[in-house]
Amino acid sequence: QVQLEESGGGLVQAGGSLRLSCAASARPFKDYGAGWFRQSPGLEREFVAAIDWSGDTKYAVSVEGRFTISRDNAKKMVFLQMNNLKPEDTGVYYCALDPAGSRARLSNRYSYWGQGTQVTVSS
Secondary structure (H helix, E strand, O other): OOOEEEEOOEEEEOOOOEEEEEEEOOOOHHHOEEEEEEEOOOOOOEEEEEEOOOOOEEEOOOOOOOEEEEEEOOOOEEEEEEOOOOHHHOEEEEEEEEOOOOOOOOHHHOOEEOOOEEEEEEO
16 A cells, blocks of 8 residues: 655745645565646646656646755655746645656546645745
């Protein structure tokens, strides 16, 4: 049973930064792809960023240049550094793992999901 736990969300002013963390119990973690998604009230869950087993990354256009996804295989963790946050970045952020090791944009490629962490950006 793979479990994921996100942390690091909170309330921040526009222009500020947050770093989200995701702790995973997957074995072997290094073979999994990982992604971050977010969901705002009334909207569908959307892709934010992903990193594959080799460390290659992919970003949504809306966060390119502001967010950075990374992973620490030894600690079985995935991170999302979010800089220059905007009010439209507000939402619940979810960490997910893909057993195929990819950096997919589609949520249905991911088999395991965390409970989410709230990010609120005030204007």
